[in-house]
Amino acid sequence: TIPLQTEVEDVYLKDDCFYVNFSLALKEKHPGGSSGELLTIYSIVNTLLINFPSQSRVQILIQDKPVETLAGHIDIRNPLGKRLDIVKEP
Template sequence: MPSIKRKVLVLIALLVVAFIAGIIFSPFLRETTYQLKNWVGKPSPLPPVSKTVILYFSTPKGELLSPVERKIPVKKEINDEIRMVIGELIKGPKTRSLFPTVPPETKIRAVYTKGDTIYVDFSPSIVKNHPGGTSGELITIYSIVNTLLENFPSYSKVQILVGGETINTLAGHIDIRGPFKKNPEMIEQSKILNR
């Protein structure tokens, strides 16, 4: 029996030592936990998944452009965002009070930037399916130019290419061999629509 008493005494002694050690080291454990919480810190905010852009569509008379807000997914590369914005412009307005400015059959062949200029290369269907007329060409050109320069203000010019080349005109009226700057006179002075 003395061995059982001895085992019980050793067990009690170990429990007392563990209890005292817990009391002594408890502040250090709390401080370490506090430091770990502070070290981990607060979670950083997630990057936005979408952003609002402004697209310019034709007014009913076909003489001016009206601004419309639309959300697009945020992309890592600027060229991908430019492509997304032009893609939304090609889709046209979601309301019947405004009109498309780029033929819906138009495809984007390439998008790139150089210096202060955005280059957008369209498929030949932008020419083949264009309705024509001086006003129609102006609306198409400045819909593209004003939309891009509004949403990408670090650039100041847009060069329109067709089939990988500069061409004279879209429909025989406006020379598009050089880059265009934003033209605020083409924009209707109205509030921005969310459509």
Template sequence: MRRYIFILILLIIGIGGYFYLIERHVEKSAPPETRGKSNIVLYFSSNDEEYLVPEFRQINLSRHIEGQILEVMEELIKGSTVQQPDNGKELVNVIPEGARVNGARLGEDGTLFLDFSKELKERHPGGSWAEMMTIYSIVDTIIKNFPDIEKVKILIEGKEIETLAGHIDTRLPLTENKDIVRIDNERKR
């Protein structure tokens, strides 16, 4: 009798293991799917370039974190779709035309390495405030949408740069700058 119980238990374990492995194989080989609609925050410059203003959107995001980052950055590069509530003027896209994200890689310490095409640097209009708007539009957008990311390191064509336009040191990863974000006609402090 014990022998039959033992065989029955082995049979149950074997069948359970088979279905477990089949299910895992199907999950791994399935094409990437989206998570559905997700709310994101993008930061654009006010038209007077004094502060960043949040714009909220709903987009479909993939399941993979690097894919999500690229999708959020793609939305930032597309530019603003709303007008400022206080003056009716459109928000300013601070990413130069033609710039694109080549890739995103997460470091173990909560740092995101975000690689842009050379156009981000070559076509940047220059000026210290415009440079700050561009850098923190990118950094604040990433950190706000991905809480596990604490710092962003901006690369150009896979290489470290000293500065984007001559004013802000980008050799070290950057953290969120809440001092230049304006919410409801007030700067967030």
């Protein structure tokens, strides 16, 4: 659900939050839809927070700035926590 053209431009930590800065392609090339947007956002958030349990939030940035949404459905202006309810158990 992450467009192929998307680049991670920067990742840094501040307090208990990852800041992940993506290229504009994450927003402009996103296929859309509420389910697709949810999966894109939480594939990023859950991957980081499950693998780095000492951190509790992820802020998604596009070209160094927070954006309202990726595709019009989910507010990502503020840092997000894990959503394990959307993870399929093996």
